[in-house]
Structures are given as structure tokens and as C-alpha cells.
Amino acid sequence: MKIHLKIWRQKNAAAEGKMVDYDLDKVDVHMSFLEMMDTLNEQLILKGEIPVEFDHDCREGICGACGMMINGQAHGPVAGLTACQLHMREFKDGETIYVEPFRALAFPVKRDLKIDRSAFDRIIQSGGFISANTGQPAEANTLLVTHEEAESAFDSAACIGCGACVATCKNSSAALFTSAKISHLAKLPQGEKETAKRVLKMVTRMDAEGFGHCSNTEACEVKCPQGISVLNIARMNWEYTKAAVLKD
């Protein structure tokens, strides 16, 4: 198949970017989107041009490194996928495909499609952990966790931190990402104890990084490759209010 690409090219964080047109012939319908990008880059290198930079790692949909706006949607038109799991069969022959980086005030573009998502790291560093002493694993039966609790906590823990929730949110809110970690740890006995402290710190950090308010449009849940539920946001709101009121 033949495709026309309009890709965001930006030299560095300070430079002005713009959309640049590329044409690709002989694209295999079974190629993944990133393989198509590789093909483009090979051609650019052969022509002596600078290849398009984009983040990627596992290419199995589990690491959260890749992420771009494809035809105006985070990770492309199919819900519940990462960009690497999107295949060219989802596009029509001769179609024009727009590719842009995930954008938000808190996610500055570093180059082309590559963005700085360290704001997420700083949110996690502010409280997304359990302050337990390391050492030998404890005897399993000292902390009882039911199967349902474990599954529920794991559903929240499944977040891969790709940033699609922020990119797709009209307010660039990081509520889904932050709430997933807060819920994950609040659902387990090891993490439950520090919930109040954690939620206050993480929300404060989230606000300081320049993410917007959550308007509950639920677009984030639709575009999340891991299907993280918006009920996590409700959990975060509840834990936050509780912690704010009970704080001494």
C-alpha cells in the first residue's frame, strides 16, 4: 500500500517545529506502525536526511515507551492499543496520516516525536511507593490479601505510564495516571497505611508539574492501552478529600 505522511519535525526543545510531508510506497499491511516508521527512517538515512526520532522499546505493548498522536488520536484510531501494536491494515491505501508527538505543557517536546515525560517520574517519586524496609521476603501468610483484592490492585497497577491519558485529555490532566498508582497502593495492606500522606504529596506534585483539572470526560479510559478505569480517579478524589480533612 501507498501512504502519505505528515510528521511533526522539531530540531530540539527550543526550536519551532512544523509538519513535514513524506510519501511511502510498498508499505506492507502487516507492518506495525513503528515498522512503517523504521522503513521511512531507512529511506531518509539513505537519502542523507536526518531520521524521525521517536521513543520505543519493547514493541510488545507493555513498556509504555512509544506514544504519538496518529491521525489526531493518542496511539492512533484503535482503542486500547499502544502505537507499536497498531498495524498498517487499520489504514486505507493512499491515506494521509498525521503523526504528532503527545502534547501537554508538562510534556515538552525534545525532538520530533520524542517528549520529556519525566513529570510522571517526579509524581511517582513524590509518594508512589511503600516505605518498607528491604530484606528477606516476609512469610506470605502474615499479610492476607484475597484474590479479588490482588486482582483489583493489579488492574490499577497495570498502568505503563505512556502518557496517552494526558495527551488525549482536553485539559492535559494527569488524573488517571496519578490515581492509578494511588489506588493500586491503597488497595493493598502494605500500601494502605501511607495512603493519606501519599495522596496529598502526589496530588500536590501533579498540580505543580502543570497538569490540568480532570473534567471526567472519560477520554483517558478509552485511549488507555491498559484500560485503566476512571473509577481510580474517584478513588483518588475520595482519598484526597479524606486526607485533607483529617490532616492535623
Added chain:
Amino acid sequence: MKVAILKSTLSRKNLMALTGLFLCFFLVIHLLGNLQLLLPAERAEGSFNYYSDLLSGNIFIMMISYVLYFSLIAHAVDALVITLKNKKVAAKYVYDDRKQVSKWYSRNMGILGTILLIFLVLHFKDFWYLYKFGAVPVDKEGYKNLYVVVLYAFKSWWYVLLYVCAMLALGYHLLHGFKSAVRTLGLYHPRYASYVQIFGVIYSYAITIGFSVIPVYVHLTQYGLWN
């Protein structure tokens, strides 16, 4: 509680949710009172005027009305603060198709809210202001005759149409607003959250249809086809 906590994104949304839900509660009371306008004309007049007089003279209702004014203003001002911050941090794409994954009314609460604010100015002027400070005739029981004010207001079909359109905006505002408020306040239990969502949809339909039917009914029975 520190001021910083009150200014956080979540606390601002809590204020939106609490004031919004109070306004939702008020709408129910308002609608129940207005339903008297659907009674046969001679009974409606006496009943509605008596009810209006009862409300305006009651100290408890007066106190609640101050909560209502506060809620309206706080809801609007807070919405403005939130929207300005969101506009500042929001991303702009060259090609944007994000609308595919959310409902249009959930993304346009500000526009719907502005329509409602304009409607409220008109609504307050035509009924609230007129009843409190204007020259309203007295009915045979000696009460201010708000009923004839209502009849007069709904005389023109375009005014009725304006009301129905405003109620449609209200309906969409509630459809997202009620659900969003409950989420913001933190109901995270999957089963009860889904029950409350269903309740929100029924509530929104009931309020919209209820408030829309009254002007149409009054117009048709007094001036229109059914007269």
C-alpha cells in the same frame, strides 16, 4: 487545612461538585413547585400564588435562598478559574480528532453553562425581580398574582422556544454534570457508581422534560391550539 490544599485541582473540583449538586437538589424543588402550573387554570392560579407567597415569607426558605445564590455564583466563578487554568495548560494539535473518544457535552460544559447563565439573567429579571420589586397585580385571595405573570411571559411562542432550548442546554449540562460531580466527590464503588450514573440519566431527563413541558403547556392552553 492549609490554603494550598483548598487551591489544589481536586479541591476546586470539589467546590464545583458540591455547589452543582446543591443546584441539582434545588431544581427538583423548583420543578415540583412549578408542576402546579399544569393544574386546570382556576385551581392553578390559587395554588401557585399561595405557594409563591408561602415561600417568599418563610425565614427558612430565605436562608436556603442565600445558599442558592452563593452556589450559583461560586459554581460560575470556580468554573471560570478552572477553565482558565485548563486553557493555559491544554495541548494544541495540528490535526486533532480527540473528539471521537468523549461526548460533546462533556467537553463543552463551559459553553452550556454560559448559555444557562444568560438564561438565568433573563429568568431572574422576568420572575424573581418582578415578584420582589416590580408591580405585580393581587389576586382575589390577596396574594401577589405570579400566575398571571407566568401566563403573560409565555404568551409569545419564541419566548417558549427560548425556554425549551435553554432547558435542553440544562439537560445536557446535567447529563454530564451529575455524573461528574459524583465522581469528583469520590464514589469509587463499581456497583453503586453505576447505579448513580443511571439515576443521573433519569434525573436529567426528568428535569429537562418537566421544565420544558410547562411553558409549552401554558402557551398551548392559554393562547394556542387548545384554547
